[in-house]
Amino acid sequence: MTNNTEVVVIGGGYAGVMAANRLTRRDDVTVTLINPRPTFVHRIRLHQLVAGSDSAVVDYREVLGERVRLVVDSVDQIDAAGRSVALASGGTVGYDYLVYAVGSGSADPAVPGAAEFAYPIATFEEAERLRPAFDTAPATAAVTVVGAGPTGIETAAELAEAGRAVTLVCGGALGPYLHPRGRRSVARRLAGLGVSVLDGPDTTVTAVTRDAVRLADGRELPSAVTVWTAGFGVPDLAVRSGLSTDALGRLRTDETLTSVDDVRIVAAGDSAAPSGLPLRMSCQAAMPLGARAADTVLSRIAGERPSALNQPFGAQCISLGRRDGIFQFARDDVAVWFNIDGRPGAKLKELVCKVVVKHLAGEAGKPGSYRLHLRSGGTKRRQLLRAGHEGAPATAERAA
Numbered sequence: 001m002t003n004n005t006e007v008v009v010i011g012g013g014y015a016g017v018m019a020a021n022r023l024t025r026r027d028d029v030t031v032t033l034i035n036p037r038p039t040f041v042h043r044i045r046l047h048q049l050v051a052g053s054d055s056a057v058v059d060y061r062e063v064l065g066e067r068v069r070l071v072v073d074s075v076d077q078i079d080a081a082g083r084s085v086a087l088a089s090g091g092t093v094g095y096d097y098l099v100y101a102v103g104s105g106s107a108d109p110a111v112p113g114a115a116e117f118a119y120p121i122a123t124f125e126e127a128e129r130l131r132p133a134f135d136t137a138p139a140t141a142a143v144t145v146v147g148a149g150p151t152g153i154e155t156a157a158e159l160a161e162a163g164r165a166v167t168l169v170c171g172g173a174l175g176p177y178l179h180p181r182g183r184r185s186v187a188r189r190l191a192g193l194g195v196s197v198l199d200g201p202d203t204t205v206t207a208v209t210r211d212a213v214r215l216a217d218g219r220e221l222p223s224a225v226t227v228w229t230a231g232f233g234v235p236d237l238a239v240r241s242g243l244s245t246d247a248l249g250r251l252r253t254d255e256t257l258t259s260v261d262d263v264r265i266v267a268a269g270d271s272a273a274p275s276g277l278p279l280r281m282s283c284q285a286a287m288p289l290g291a292r293a294a295d296t297v298l299s300r301i302a303g304e305r306p307s308a309l310n311q312p313f314g315a316q317c318i319s320l321g322r323r324d325g326i327f328q329f330a331r332d333d334v335a336v337w338f339n340i341d342g343r344p345g346a347k348l349k350e351l352v353c354k355v356v357v358k359h360l361a362g363e364a365g366k367p368g369s370y371r372l373h374l375r376s377g378g379t380k381r382r383q384l385l386r387a388g389h390e391g392a393p394a395t396a397e398r399a400a
């Protein structure tokens with residue numbers, strides 16, 4: 001008789017890789033990571049892939065522990081009662097514990113013409129699809145970026161720096177998360193790059209055609225290439241599998257990231273909705289959540305009580321091309337007046353991108369070494385939970 005525990009991790013992004021690596025702390029745990037691509041997608045560089053300044057992929061050998069078995073496939077269905085997952089290529093994989101870390105993608109735009117004519121860039125495949133459009137569009141062609149959260153701002157800046165004529169359509173405020181001081185800095189930098197920023201309540205996009213974007217105020221902007229960055233959605237795997245989710249489709253869990261339906265399933269990253277109060281969809285949250293999910297499984301295997309998450313949000317970090325950026329500090333997830341912008345901001349952002357890969361590689365080489373999820377924090381979250389806060393927006397933009 002063997003005491004080995006089989007853990008299956010669905011999704012090889014920031015949360016899934018962190019969880020898979022950490023689970024190898026125990027020699028009697030076998031970890032299988034299922035992901036549709038054979039390379040790790042460094043999603044926080046996807047705007048760079050679009051503009052041609054980075055490949056946005058990392059070899060799994062660099063970030064995945066040797067004891068993690070990588071299965072290149074997609075999970076079609078979770079059978080919670082039978083403790084197995086069905087693969088798209090056929091066949092099933094059984095588990096004792098399951099980590100649900102399928103991440104996010106672009107939200108359904110629900111604007112006439114957007115699904116047909118605009119290009120989302122929330123996933124590697126979407127970003128790749130956009131590249132040929134730039135290869136064929138003349139350098140002077142009008143490019144519209146829709147959505148002025150961090151992804152939209154970063155994409156607009158990156159494309160402008162690559163010589164494109166970019167209009168950023170905010171559909172409201174530029175960088176809603178930013179402190180007014182940070183927002184002014186970003187506006188200045190975008191203007192310096194030649195990005196034309198359209199903000200205010202009447203700048204919501206009402207229609208997209210092959211060569212134009214229509215706004216709520218009646219304006220029609222010529223647009224040879226329209227990039228859609230407004231909001232993230234999540235895969236519907238949990239919904240399809242009959243598991244409890246929030247309105248967006250994120251798996252509902254308690255504060256230990258355990259599914260409200262099944263103690264054998266834990267969730268992490270963008271596809272998790274702990275206590276119906278999900279964290280901001282971000283790499284910043286996904287990595288500690290991945291570590292927390294692994295710790296929950298390891299506690300259960302050890303017969304111990306898992307700890308609750310305690311996640312602080314201290315900053316939002318936005319690149320503005322390769323030479324500019326802003327590190328917007330926050331307290332209790334609310335932006336404060338202090339930021340680091342300009343070239344130091346760009347350097348900090350680049351450091352963050354590198355440190356993310358380092359953290360994953362560090363956990364691969366020495367499982368259990370990552371400790372950021374153990375910092376004290378999350379006071380505001382605990383207050384909200386005590387006050388009985390429930391529910392979250394139906395689409396979400398990232399935090400950092």
Ligand SMILES: Cc1cc2nc3c(=O)[nH]c(=O)nc-3n(C[C@H](O)[C@H](O)[C@H](O)COP(=O)(O)OP(=O)(O)OC[C@H]3O[C@@H](n4cnc5c(N)ncnc54)[C@H](O)[C@@H]3O)c2cc1C
Nearest residue numbers: 011013014015043075102103269270281282283284286400
């Ligand atoms: C352009 C851009 C820039 C960004 N910049 C930042 C930033 O600077 N800072 C920040 O904090 N966040 C940033 N984000 C957001 C960040 O990338 C996401 O929040 C983060 O990737 C979430 O991590 P995750 O592990 O939950 O999911 P993901 O990284 O999305 O990984 C999920 C994985 O699961 C796989 N998967 C999905 N369905 C299945 C299935 N059925 N079976 C098997 N595998 C499946 C996917 O293919 C993917 O590999 C950015 C996003 C974009 C698009």
